[in-house]
Amino acid sequence: MARESTGVIWMNGTFVPYEDAKIHVLSHVVHYGSSVFEGIRAYATPSGTAVFRLDRHVQRMLDSCKIARIACPYGYAELMEAIRETVRKNGCAPCYIRPVVYRGFKTLGVNPTGVPIDVAIATLNWGKYLGKDALDHGISVRVASWNRQAPNTFPAMAKTGANYLNSQLIKLEAVADGYEEGIALDVFGYVAEGSGENIFLVRGDTLYTPTVASAILPGVTRDCVITLARHLELEVREEQIPREMLYISDELFFTGTAAEITPITQVDRIPIGTGAVGPVTRKLQKAFFDIIEGRARDAHRWLFPVEATGKVQRAAKKAR
Numbered sequence: 502m503a504r505e506s507t508g509v510i511w512m513n514g515t516f517v518p519y520e521d522a523k524i525h526v527l528s529h530v531v532h533y534g535s536s537v538f539e540g541i542r543a544y545a546t547p548s549g550t551a552v553f554r555l556d557r558h559v560q561r562m563l564d565s566c567k568i569a570r571i572a573c574p575y576g577y578a579e580l581m582e583a584i585r586e587t588v589r590k591n592g593c594a595p596c597y598i599r600p601v602v603y604r605g606f607k608t609l610g611v612n613p614t615g616v617p618i619d620v621a622i623a624t625l626n627w628g629k630y631l632g633k634d635a636l637d638h639g640i641s642v643r644v645a646s647w648n649r650q651a652p653n654t655f656p657a658m659a660k661t662g663a664n665y666l667n668s669q670l671i672k673l674e675a676v677a678d679g680y681e682e683g684i685a686l687d688v689f690g691y692v693a694e695g696s697g698e699n700i701f702l703v704r705g706d707t708l709y710t711p712t713v714a715s716a717i718l719p720g721v722t723r724d725c726v727i728t729l730a731r732h733l734e735l736e737v738r739e740e741q742i743p744r745e746m747l748y749i750s751d752e753l754f755f756t757g758t759a760a761e762i763t764p765i766t767q768v769d770r771i772p773i774g775t776g777a778v779g780p781v782t783r784k785l786q787k788a789f790f791d792i793i794e795g796r797a798r799d800a801h802r803w804l805f806p807v808e809a810t811g812k813v814q815r816a817a818k819k820a821r
């Protein structure tokens with residue numbers, strides 16, 4: 502397998518060479534999926550390397566810990582700085598950042614009481630998640646035979662390792678059947694999300710996306726797209742979406758840190774709209790990439806420079 506990770510990995514406050522970043526096979530997380538994690542991107546902008554929406558990602562990781570009852574040994578400010586330091590040290594941009602909080606090695610019982618909680622941060626050389634052409638030409642997806650989790654089973658709002666068996670099944674099924682990705686419905690039959698992406702529909706002048714009650718992860722990119730769409734004076738509606746709305750939408754796209762804004766041009770082999778990438782998707786892609794690649798003013802303060810001075814840090818904090 503190609504070496505995906507770069508440089509050093511931050512483990513419990515110490516930088517460890519890539520080859521030495523190991524855990525014990527009897528760690529609780531290996532058996533029970535007891536972890537929470539984030540997926541974050543750093544971009545190369547004209548004013549240096551910047552981490553995209555670092556504040557939101559760190560906050561969501563701490564929220565996930567709270568839901569999963571994992572007492573993270575590091576706080577918000579420490580995680581913010583550790584992530585920036587890892588990117589700085591590895592000198593990588595653009596790159597993907599993977600912080601993970603996990604139950605480590607002590608006893609193998611399901612009850613995690615007394616099991617240590619460890620934290621690691623790695624950077625990876627990930628390119629375009631859904632393929633090189635996906636952003637320009639769109640992808641073909643199927644509606645998954647697997648639903649997202651029922652309410653009060655697995656916590657969909659938490660980005661926990663255990664939830665991702667569901668994502669793996671959705672993705673494996675889609676790829677085995679010749680599609681790039683799957684769209685899962687919730688247990689009531691309403692549209693939820695992709696295996697690792699939120700979804701948006703365009704119909705007329707309105708943008709629709711499922712509510713957080715439809716078993717979705719509240720995506721950071723989803724939040725960006727809602728903000729950008731409102732600035733473009735589009736009506737945005739978060740509501741329950743029946744499956745058939747997918748087929749009659751004018752445009753459809755996925756959002757996610759890995760997927761960014763990826764157009765969907767076919768669902769279950771049915772062309773969406775004209776079957777080509779639509780104008781609203783293109784407008785939102787442009788607004789998004791102009792900010793993250795530093796061509797437009799960062800009006801929403803979404804970029805966190807890794808080399809930030811105290812002054813910049815204080816300004817970013819104040820804006821929150």
Ligand SMILES: Cc1ncc(COP(=O)(O)O)c(C=O)c1O
Binds near residue numbers: 758
């Ligand atoms: C299941 C799931 N839904 C949605 C998303 C999109 O979230 P974000 O935009 O924060 O990356 C992700 C990716 O993290 C995901 O894994």
